[in-house]
Amino acid sequence: MASNISVSPPVHRLQPGEQLDRSAFSLKVPVVGLRIPAARTTDITRSSEFKRQLLKLPKVKTVLQENGDEEFRVILLDYSTQDAMPQDLVELAQTNNYDIVQHGIDLEYDYWTANEILRSSLPEDLLEDMPTAFTITGHLAHYNLRDEYLPYKHLIGQVTLDKNKALRTVVNKTDNIDTTFRFFKMETIAGESDTVVEVNESGCRFKFDFAKVYWNSRLGTEHERLVSLFSSGDLIADVFAGVGPFAIPAARKNCLVLANDLNPSSTEYLSRNSIDNKVEDRVRVTTMDGRAFIKHAVQEAIDHPFENILPLQSSSQRAKQARLKLPPPDPLPVQRTIKHFVMNLPATALEFLDAFRPAFRSATNQELYNTNGMPTIHCHCFTRELEKENAEVDILKRAEEALGMSIANPSFHYVRRVAPNKDMYCLSFVLPRTIMQ
Ligand SMILES: C[S@@+](CC[C@H](N)C(=O)[O-])C[C@H]1O[C@@H](n2cnc3c(N)ncnc32)[C@H](O)[C@@H]1O
Incomplete structure (x- = not known):
């Protein structure tokens, strides 16, 4: 319930550039109180007659001990003066022999929002x-x-x-x-x-210079959603990795990650974050243009796969291993084919899909993909179509144009509205096998 006493800080309008003077926001607020026997404080403040009459200003104590007086307390009421009190409250105080006293509450700068x-x-x-x-x-x-x-x-x-x-x-x-x-x-x-x-995000710690790299805390749910689609041992290629909000949590769940960003500050922090989160052996960082990286990643996986990477264990798994003198776990299986590409550069990522055809056509050992299956591409994008159906048509059209072929079974995930007339989506699809022809 709102207080009868409305308070606001003194008006102290500043001139442009003028310094804040915190002392200008002090205010003495007149309030009436009742002087009551200290021993009866709890009974009185909880009684139905007085409870709803107590001062309701937030963050202000309603029971005071004045001048070190042990015998009495002052309970503050929700009225500025005796004249503002209802007559029956005045009479109730008088019948009980409680003195009505005038009090002043000092509110300072810290009090105000x-x-x-x-x-x-x-x-x-x-x-x-x-x-x-x-x-x-x-x-x-x-x-x-x-x-x-x-x-x-x-x-x-x-x-x-x-x-x-x-x-x-x-x-x-x-x-x-x-x-x-x-x-x-x-x-x-x-x-x-x-x-x-x-x-902190997705259970990992990220350090970065906010004045030099991209970070958006509103993407936390999207980072977690995509990583939840990955399985232990998957090889992931993150084309626009930033400081690692997909790459590092993926590595923590025992994925092997090729992580790239064109911004050298991003990759500097990405490498540091890999070390801080103890996944530097399973995150390989590059600083190149996304198109070049797509080609590089396909061939890198074939020529230089991650080898002898042990799965990360929880502290209880490690303790059990030590206690039972178990051998260390087997290394993660060597992966020469990429399972997921992550492409979070929503303004232009769809255009980068044109890099897949040359990357896969020029790859040696293409037959590995025949055996292991084609990768899933997760491509973030913006659309000005605000109806989901229209948005899907718009996104698919642009994706197929860039890829140079049609996409079977695309899935569309609405991420968020970034402006009144602009939505962010993630298009996911399995790369058509015919891209290699
Ligand atoms: C929207 S941010 C996403 C970063 C990170 N994946 C995340 O979710 O926070 C896009 C990233 O792409 C990088 N970038 C921009 N153009 C690029 C390009 N041509 N090639 C590679 N990276 C690029 C930017 O430096 C930026 O870190």
């Missing part, structure tokens, strides 16, 4: 569309501030930092997305200028 502080600090004409949404990646929050809020960026950053104790850095995106490497240019607006973050 970020929204309340910004509402009191920003110019009135900017209050309607006040920025409230930011995304958190590790210790860093990032905003995409509209131009009119830029003169107040440090205020917005500082309040965000103050009110979210796990944050150390607040940045604002200064430009559109980098067209090739898909990361954002950003400027620190509060806190440390440290854009190297650490996040």
Whole structure:
């Protein structure tokens, strides 16, 4: 139930660029209380007559001990003055011989929410569309501030930092997305200028420089979904691997992974993350264009397969092995054919499908694919068709055009809406065997 006493921080509108003065947000709020015998506090505060009359301001104690007085307590009521109290409450207090006392609650900067502080600090004409949404990646929050809020960026950053104790850095995106490497240019607006973050996803730990590589925490479910389709021992080729959110969890479930990205910062962190997650022997990292990588991966698997890779064991499996003096597990079977290609570059990945025909045609030992089966391609893409049926037609048409052949039994997974008129999907299909002809 809302309090009868409505409080908001003092209005202290800042000029552009002016520093936040936290002391300007102190407020003394008048409240009435009842002086009651200390021994009866619990009975009174729980009684039906008084319970619903207690002060309902969030985060404010309703029972006070004043001046070290052991004998009495003051319980705060949900009224500013005695005049505001209902007459029957005044009479109830008098009948019980409880003194009605006037009290003042001191609310400071820390009491108010970020929204309340910004509402009191920003110019009135900017209050309607006040920025409230930011995304958190590790210790860093990032905003995409509209131009009119830029003169107040440090205020917005500082309040965000103050009110979210796990944050150390607040940045604002200064430009559109980098067209090739898909990361954002950003400027620190509060806190440390440290854009190297650490996040947990799919049970793995990822470290990367958010100012230099692509990362999107909203893709966590999609990363987990695809990895759940892989089986232990599968050979995976991740064409646009970023810092490893598909590659590393796949390797942790005993897949063997060829992981590639054109951005050298991405592959630097991808290699580091492989080490940190103890899968460096089963993740092979390259830094090349996606088309070249598709060709490289097909031949690399044939010429230089992963060999003598032991399956990762849980700590209980290792303990059991040591206890029973069991021999180490057999190495994972050698795989010379790729089971899954992952292609998460939704803006253009469909166009890269043209690389499969030359890659498979020029591969030596193609017959391995006749024996082991053709790989499944998982290709992420955007579409402006917002009806699922139309989206599927649009995606399939573009995929078949690029691949240069028709696709049998495609499956379409809706990932998320990325803009009001743009959806992200993942198209999955088994590469037609005729691609090798
Ligand atoms: C949308 S991100 C996906 C990264 C990662 N797979 C994930 O899910 O977070 C696309 C990645 O493709 C990389 N990239 C862009 N163009 C590329 C190209 N021509 N060849 C290889 N990688 C490319 C970018 O650097 C970026 O890391």
